[in-house]
Amino acid sequence: MERDNHQAGQAQGVSFCDPPSESNPPAETLATSLCLLGNHMFPDSVERKEEISTGADKEEPADLHQSDVKPNEQSVDAELLSNQVKKLETEEIETLEELINESTQPTDRDAEDVAMDNDQSDSGEFVVTMLAKAKLEEQGIGVKGRSSPLLEAGIQESPAFISHRDEDVTADSWRQHRKHVFVLSEAGKPIYSRYGSEEALSSTMGVMMALVSFVQSGDNIIRSVYSEEHTVVFLQKGPLVLVCVSSSRQSEDQLRGELLYVYYQIISMLTQASISRIFEHKKNYDLRRLLAGSEKILDGLLNLVDSDPSFLLAAVHCLPLASSLRDSLSQILQKAITPNLVFSILIAKNQLLTIVQEKTVIEDTRLEPADVHLLLNLIGASSAFQAGEIWTPICLPLFNPDCYFYAYISYLDPPECTVCLLLLSTDKEAFYAVAECKRKIEEAMVAQNSLSLIAKAQSYSVSQVGVSDLRHFMYKPFDVPDNYRQLTQFTSPEMEAPYSSDEEKMRLLDLYRYMHSRIHSTSRPLKLIYHVAERETLLAWVTSKFELYTCFSPLVTKACAITAITKLLRWIKKEEDRLFIRYPPKYSTTPNPSKSSRGGKSDQQDTTDNGFLSLL
Amino acid sequence: MPEVSKMKKPDVKVVLLGDMNVGKTSLLHRYTERKFKDTISTVGGAFFLKQWGNYHISIWDTAGREQFHGLGSMYCRGAAAVILTYDVTNWQSLVELEERFLSLTDTSNHDCIYAVVGNKADLTDPKAQMSQDTDAVLEDQTEREEDRTEPQVLSAWPTPPASPASLSGMILHKQVTHEDAMALYGRILRYKGLEEKDSLPADKMCFETSAKTGYNVDTLFETLFDLVLPSILRKRNENKASPTVDLEDCRGGSGKRARSTCC
Ligand SMILES: Nc1nc2c(ncn2[C@@H]2O[C@H](COP(=O)(O)OP(=O)(O)OP(=O)(O)O)[C@@H](O)[C@H]2O)c(=O)[nH]1
Ligand SMILES: [Mg+2]
16 A cells, blocks of 8 residues: 655655855845745646636635546546445445555655655745745746745734734744734735734835736736745735735645634624725725724634644534434424524534524525624634524525525523524524524423423534444435435534543544545545554545545454445434434514515615625 | 513613723613623623613613624614713723714603713723622622622712722723713704703713622612603503504503412
8 A cells, every 4th residue: 555645745845945145145135034934945847837827807716615626537436436335325335445456556756746846846946035026927937936935025014002813923933833824905005914903014014015916917816825834825805915824734625714814703793885885985995993892803703724734625614412312402493483584503612502593584595604704703702701692694605695694693502501592583683583483492492391401412522333443434414315405514422532632632623634635636626545653543535425535543454444334324324313403493573575685785785884884 | 581571562772882892881881780700791681670669671782892782782772771881991982982873872762861871980990890789799699689789878988998999909090080981971962962951961961880890880770760651651642542552551451460370
């Protein structure tokens, strides 16, 4: 079996890049500041034409993790793999083994490719110096920069005052963060920085913007910059530019997906329409005025993105629950309705218990996992004072980026505050009516003793699957049977020993992220990867029906792994009703549906800014 | 367990307004939970129900962030009292009250009362550092309950013997004086077209508080609650004439009965 080229790549990582060059001439300010980005270079490879796209108005796909599988390929494979699944169910495991053997071939090719990329990185030149000299060639050919300390420019303008985000942006510790995220406006104004204050970083962000617009002026779009230590990914969405500087070794697509979550979280607070209008109105508007106080929501989101695989999989994790209990909870929600109520969501321990939705308003759509993630993050970040009932506007960017819903958030089990009710209405004035729904729900739950039953619900241990070498897995079905347009979900056991510490959890997630990037590689998507890492063995498999990531103890044989997966799939099938929300009920609350929250340019447009535009 | 009081329809509404970070959530938290703890900037508005004697007072803790600006008038609709909060160490927070928040109160009751509250007095005022709820003192519920009856006495204390500065370590510059606040109160009355002589006097309606030490916090809320009582009584009388609200009352009543039988 081929040995883990990911690990090999990492091991080589240090050697295949240019040593810091001391002999470079002192760079201009632009060049110096750019060094914040590390030694970023454009790898001089075929792939670079994608990185510096020549289409000025190239659009980001709307969905976060679009399948990279090519359609024709998929149809062929779908058949093949559905056969595989069938065979699996009848214990024809050899076929899976065949598949694995097949899959090693592309893996081998990939190993070559990694090496090739490395060579190209070697020969690549840093963008930095060239940019400073304004000599970037039209095709954006890699140009070599120098590795000077990060942020020299930042130091110059670092203000004296200390804000609450008072991390010293000149310190080593600042540079060593695994993943920096910056948001700036097209005019180069800082909007958000994950670490350190935006003010202290304003010159750095100005430089990033200079980089973006410089490349733009040549009708190119800057998409990413690579160095031996960092990947820098740019994402422009409307008047906002998002930049991620990461040493996490995630793929560019994954990092861009994460930036998209950050963008969507901002949209969820302000709406896309009002952000556009603000910047139409005033190009150099300081958006921090409107986002002040929301930094913790963005901080929280980025922490979740790093630690919760829901974001990677673009799927929702629900709490395992006896289907009878889940159904009775759904029915309770279904009965407590009021006009213009569109979603009723019950959450425990930050996981979904059940979700009930309005029929007509969302007839032809489903709630996107990303919108649920944003909601869960908002709840997590704003529930410090849990005794009250919160009523707040919130936009679900994937549902409709231009309109607000009004969210009622209340905990049902004070003072523990683990069970949270979220009711979404399209009517701004509906607080008291919606709060009344909560009373009804509360009453019904008392009558059925639901809270104590919910309290007993917990995530499960992988040991319940009964496969000794299996340590952990993530399983995401593409469609829960009988429920087309169902909310995309995944199931996963607790992370247990040896993945108990935060570091180990993160390490496992990183391995999954690596497997995910391979499966979803744009240039060479894979169906199946058997990956022998140092301390564990992983197997990832994507079919037309599901996506599966498994982690085994290191010495597992391939045959064992295959048997284990067969057992696992059978176990999941058996437990399906408990692991997933299978039949999300609906209610009807709009006798006269306005569809306003869906329609976009409707009467609700006026209120999309919450009145803050009047303050401009 | 959900409180029985939540089944009741609130009799009257009190709204906390003011710029972000002035301490609205902390004030309410100090009053209802008898604690000062870390807060997160409020999103939208948070609704609380407070039992006051036989009455149910709803309190809206609103977000001060500009992002939620337009919602303020909704939260203020029909309010019987509005607490306009600023931070005594931040002049701009007083300016914002006039420029950004006052107009939001246009939807409140015609006889709405206004309080102007300078919070974080502990940062500027030695006497506000000593209070019934000082962090250094035991967080004991009963002890504080007893203390609650004598906030006036406490606020009237002369400079306490213990070095107050030692509590927080420093005294900050007070950017907004009590006189500034009273002047704002006068302008609020004018904005509302009210005669000073017919309204509650400025010295009664301007408070300096500390959510951190508890200084003047009970006084603030309890003074206001007492002042809105007439408004409650009038509303109850109006409600007697309204069949829709009677229905609501019945529902609330039956819910309460159902609950008491199960308990
Ligand atoms: N020293 C001192 N600090 C206070 C006091 N009250 C609040 N703070 C601090 O001020 C900050 C803001 O307090 P919050 O209560 O969240 O402010 P808010 O007015 O609710 O802010 P928004 O919800 O954003 O509108 C917190 O860090 C509190 O700890 C006080 O009386 N004294
Ligand atoms: Mg608050």
